[in-house]
Amino acid sequence: MPAEQIVFLLCAALILVSAVMVVTVRNLVHAALWLVAALFGVAVLYAVLSANFLAVVQIVVYIGAIAILFLFAVMLTRRDLVVRTPGMRGSWWIAAVLALLVLGGLVFLIVNQPGVNRTALAIPAGVDTLHALGNALVSSGQYLLPFEVSSILLLAALVGAVYLAVSRKS
Amino acid sequence: MTFWNDPINFLSGWLSGILTAWGLPATLAMVLTIFIGIVLLVMFAMTLDIFLVWVERKVVARFQDRIGPNRIGPFGLVQPFADIIKLVIKEDITPDGADKVVFNLAPVMAAMAVILLWAILPISSKIYGVDLNVALLYLVAAGALGTMAIIMAGWASNNKYALLGMYRMVANVIAYEIPMVVILLIPTILADSMSVKSITEAQASTWYVFLSPLGLLIFMISAIAELGRSPFDLNEAESEIVAGFHIEYSGMKFGWFYASELLHAFTFGGFASVLFFGGWQVPFLLADGFHFGSLVVTLPGIVVVLVQALAFLLKALFGYWVIMWVKYSMPRIRIDQMLAFNWKFLTPLSLVLLSVTALLGQLQTVLLPWAFTLVMFVSNLLIIWITIEILRAYARRQRKQEERITAAAAQGAHQ
């Protein structure tokens, strides 16, 4: 079996096992750490897909910022020192059936789509995807507007998060 | 491509050839060859780490006007081995309520975050791990993995002081990542590439320290803060918080934290030398020998490669020495002063520097190289001068305000 397929299967195993652990473990700090493992697997998958920039930015943004936010939020909102409540509701099996139905439907749609088993062609030699992405994000004919709007969104989120999280006891 | 021109590629091709001749499929042979290369690189990094323990202790001794280790071995060179043996035979304690898996995984992740950086560090023009076209972002990503290691260590220790030290260290590291990322964009703009190999090759004519000295200064400050070394070491200061997030670690686990901190400092010295001091570039040395104007001294390729590697190591050691110099000369900064310094001073300054560099960088294709260097250097000096003037005006205003307050208090006491 070609090396890339082995790498993909290992990554997929890491991602799916970590994701299942994220949604089942009772200790939330462990859940956040399993999320870090899942996100790392996704970053490796981006590297397999030749999206280097996205692979590295995935680690910087998700593991270096979002996972740290999760861990800090878990540490700041612990009511008990010992986790006593069950992690999942009593009716978790309904959600499991629902999720399996959704998965079944999606897989059915995917495998019945013509041309879905194609393999990727090599990236054309003259194309430098990093330069192309940079140009695409700042060219007025391409994706400049979503880029600027998302920067305003981040500014709004920054101001909002600081305002909400600062306690006004003083 | 012979051994004398391009040793690493020749050896890897030869090894893959032998493995395929033994009957292994081609991809497996390639994977094995790359794996052996990785093991050799990591061994080189860890051996260098042992040497750095000796360098650290000798240099701190000289800064403190004493001799340092000189009993074991000539000049105390065997001292690091004695340190390692001591750490290995110490008792390996896991505290009572600690989270065992996370507690034991933290030193491994801390070491991993540093060794990952050696994949992109170009030791010579032909000796490097991989030429990644997003190498500078990879540097930031490895820093993010180091932050995860700190959080795991602080949380899993089940200790108040570890938790407090961890909070401070994470706030420090995340805060100082911002000016570092902004300054990393400056060599990117000047060399038109994020790959450290291209940045090193673009410094063949001028080192970027002459184009952006303020960038080097801010990079060193952010690097020292990222490492958690003095003067930013409130997180692990013995008189304040008893070793911070690695209080509960003893024996070889603490050894991993210590060794990874030293190697991280050296790696940042290496990156400072690559980004600003030309990395493995030696003046007048091109790929086939020394070129002094019309006099050409040809050298075999492998000698050129080794001379470049030596130049890189010397520059990296110089960067590491500057980091140690700052550590052993300056007092500690308080955590609120650290964070205020970052958010109120370094981040705006680095953004201003980036904007000016981006604007003036457009002139790179228009001006002659020496004119461009002069323009960039003068612009950096102007920014430094304006910043100092603003700081002086601010300090003058604060002083006048305090004089007014004390004068009013003295008058009040008289009446």
Place this chain on the structure above:
Amino acid sequence: MNIPLSWFLILSAALFCIGLFGVLTRKNAIAILLGVELMLNAVNINLVAFWRYLDPSKMAGQAFAVIVFAVAAAEVAVGLALIISVYRKRSTIVADEIDLMKW
């Protein structure tokens, strides 16, 4: 690269369904946000796989994925700030116990 496209799509569908299960099942508000993060990552894998397999010279897939990164970061920041704020007032973040509009 000889990995069929369907493998990536099935992986992303599975990850999405695991995230969906997490959102529907978990009681703790932060754990629900963890499930949402998994779903966003599944969407990103889908986008990047389609970018690579259909036309790597057009940047629509990667640009979309970059915007999804930014939106996910913003959402997590504001969501966690809200949760911390709720915890300060009600001392609980179990989603079932935050069920009164006035207290």
